[in-house]
């Protein structure tokens with residue numbers, strides 16, 4: 001459960017998030033969709049405590065990200081848009097670091113690391129430095145870290161960008177599995193390709209404003225004259 005209440009964000013004097021309200025239930029996959037520059041990453045950074053919230057508040061499973069950051073951070077795993085982190089660690093060192101932080105017993109840890117990294121075809125690279133990994137491999141090591149501690153909320157910023165078709169397929173399967181176990185999966189995307197096959201609900205944002213939140217069915221009912229999600233999306237985010 002994620003609760004975003006009256007959230008605004010300013011860069012210098014420019015308002016980039018405008019009084020955003022969004023309540024995301026558990027056990028669903030939610031696509032956070034909008035064109036480049038719409039405010040997706042800024043919102044995700046506020047949700048995860050990376051950027052301060054200028055107005056309003058955000059809670060994750062009831063914990064306020066600014067007032068109870070440790071409790072809130074235990075509830076989620078983040079796959080950021082730029083997975084260029086911990087480059088001086090080897091893959092296995094990064095995963096053990098995550099395992100230590102979240103107190104994952106060593107047996108479970110080893111089992112999960114082996115299973116997930118083999119699925120992702122990065123098992124052989126675990127003893128190489130993350131510095132030497134490709135974009136997709138860096139993303140996959142971070143996803144492995146998230147699944148290692150198996151949080152109730154999974155937040156992903158443009159997760160399918162840069163993944164090869166097989167990895168993209170596996171990641172989508174993992175997102176579905178996660179939802180089936182009652183967890184929340186919240187991911188952003190500037191494209192629509194994956195959305196239709198994956199999400200239960202979508203939130204459409206443009207210029208920092210929420211334009212729609214609901215199921216695809218509700219979207220098509222609200223905009224009956226459009227015969228595809230793509231046309232609705234283009235219409236909603238059309239600036240002209």
Ligand SMILES: Nc1ncnc2c1ncn2[C@@H]1O[C@H](COP(=O)(O)OP(=O)(O)O)[C@@H](O)[C@H]1O
Pocket residue numbers: 011016034035036037038039040041042043
């Ligand atoms: N560090 C920053 N300083 C100033 N403006 C920024 C900064 N980061 C993002 N912006 C602006 O905020 C808006 C939203 O950006 P962002 O959240 O990255 O969009 P998205 O992830 O949807 O592509 C854009 O207009 C962008 O130019």
Ligand SMILES: [Mg+2]
Pocket residue numbers: 040041042081157158
């Ligand atoms: Mg972004």
